[in-house]
Amino acid sequence: MPHFRSLFSAASALILLASPSFAQDVWITPDTPFVELELNDEFLVIERNPDNDAVVPAAFAKTSRACPPFCIQPLEVADGVETIGELELIAFLENEAQSGTGLLIDARTPNFFLAGTIPGSINLPFNLLNADESNPFIEPILAQLGGVKQSNGTWTYENAVSLALFCNGPWCGQSPRAIRNLLSVGYPADKLKYYRGGMQSWLMLGLSVVVPES
Amino acid sequence: MRVKNCLMFMVVFAAGSAVADARYSISNPQQSSYFRLEYAQVQVDDLSQSDLRRLIYYADRATRTLQNLVEDADTRSRNEQDKVDKRFRESIVRLADAGARSGLSMDQVADFYTEIVFDNFGQEFIQKAGELAGGLDFRTLFRNAATVSTPAPVTTDSGISFVDFLAATNQDIQRDVPVSENNQPPPPSQEQQTDGPVAFPNANAIELSIVNRIRVNNGRWELTIKAGDSLSTIASAIYGDSQSYAVIYDANSAVIINPNVIEVDTLLILPRP
The missing domain is CATH 3.10.350 (Membrane-bound Lytic Murein Transglycosylase D; Chain A)
Structure with missing residues (x-):
């Protein structure tokens, strides 16, 4: 993790105050207390809620939303699209996103995004990726992602960015739909990742959430 | 950078910096930070944008945690108070670390922080915090945060509050902590870590x-x-x-x-x- 910096960086003159209780007691992994990121000229920290009594926020505690439409998603959402967990998502932010070769996509509609999202994510609602003629946004979006439209109307994606997509949870169909829409316009499966746990898993682990400035 | 270009869409939002659990609004952290750093005798031009952003982020956090500590202090349960104390201490350590990584002395970090607290909450707030703590000395606090020569005076379940913590650090600084002329923190001594390994009971x-x-x-x-x-x-x-x-x-x-x-x-x- 090349961009990872922690209190324990060798360059730092600071050593933690001696008691371990001064450190984060709820780390991400045994070697990673928290992760600092610089994305889009913004300093971000991903860490876990240090409160040992914290519970999942009420909005994400429901077990039984109606299915359909809120149905359980498969582990593999499409051929060749890697499904990832939290650590892989954080590594994606540190590597691909920080170097400008990848984007973390919150595929939910803006009302969800504006209520709180994963630090470093960009909102690209799944319905803007519908590949039909009634959607005027799909072509400019593909172009912004690095796609190139050919004279015969098809798209090529040699220089397109990698995308990691998520939505509300394993019962949320928004990011799987976004992934299928992208695949339908030829976006390479190996440039797509699916964070199946979504906001629910992220919050269940007490990981940092930001409220975007609308 | 493509990341930036995506922001051109009206429909595409980038996650901003507002922290979800933020209860308070800190006024113009970016604009006023330059003045506050200059007040703390920091050569702002020598800092990279990354340094600045990190400092502002952690200073903002440490300001919120202090406000949390001082306000509602009378109405919290012991357990809640311990958590708020711990959050404050941790935020001070992080800000001290951000300062050290940007080449600031601990006194500069403390002065920068003092300015933020003063600008946001005023003299009355500082007085109240000081009365609670038997004297509020941010320089002492940050010097302690940057050295292991002073054992941590509190743990989360010790029943000692923020007030005791500040009072203890104030005493410790007078007793133990050497301060060089340029106010740089003394070199860390790893031998004095108290969180060293302990054999499991019944180890052979x-x-x-x-x-x-x-x-x-x-x-x-x-x-x-x-x-x-x-x-x-x-x-x-x-x-x-x-x-x-x-x-x-x-x-x-x-x-x-x-x-x-x-x-x-x-x-x-x-x-x-």
Whole structure:
């Protein structure tokens, strides 16, 4: 993790105050207390809620939303699209996103995004990726992602960015739909990742959430 | 950068910096930070944008945690108070670290922080905090945050509050902590870490000898492998369970290919029990 910096960086003159209780007691992994990121000229920290009594926020505690439409998603959402967990998502932010070769996509509609999202994510609602003629946004979006439209109307994606997509949870169909829409316009499966746990898993682990400035 | 271009869409939002649990609004952190740093005798031009952003982020956090501490202090349960105390201490340590990484002295960090607190909350707030703590001295606080020569005066379950903490650090600084002329923090002394390894109860002689070889390096437990060591013995020594060797194996997958075969002189990182 090349961009990872922690209190324990060798360059730092600071050593933690001696008691371990001064450190984060709820780390991400045994070697990673928290992760600092610089994305889009913004300093971000991903860490876990240090409160040992914290519970999942009420909005994400429901077990039984109606299915359909809120149905359980498969582990593999499409051929060749890697499904990832939290650590892989954080590594994606540190590597691909920080170097400008990848984007973390919150595929939910803006009302969800504006209520709180994963630090470093960009909102690209799944319905803007519908590949039909009634959607005027799909072509400019593909172009912004690095796609190139050919004279015969098809798209090529040699220089397109990698995308990691998520939505509300394993019962949320928004990011799987976004992934299928992208695949339908030829976006390479190996440039797509699916964070199946979504906001629910992220919050269940007490990981940092930001409220975007609308 | 494409990341930026995406922001041109009206429908595409980038996640901003507002923290979800923020209860308070801090006025113009970006604009006013330059003045506050200059007040603290920091050569702002020498700082990179990354340094500035990190400093502002952690200063903002430390300001919120202090406000949390002082306000509603009378109405909180002991357990809640401990959590708020801990959050404050942790935020001070992080800000001290951000300052050190940007080349600031601890006194500069303290003065920068003092200015923010004063600008946002005013003299009355500082007085109130000071009365609670029997004198509020941010320079002392940050000097303590940057040295291990003063043992941490509180733990979360000790029942000691923020007030006691500040009072204790104020006493400690007068007794122990050397301050050089340029106010740089003294070099850290790793020997004085009190969170060093402790053998699991009922450890045998071999396991005790392993524990004695564990070194604490920047807060991490490290062990250099000698002939005869095995992951299961190490796991027995520190976790009390040989089957926990997998914990060590997982943490060292970069240097251990087969958990039954470890090269002598391999440096292992041992996750704390």
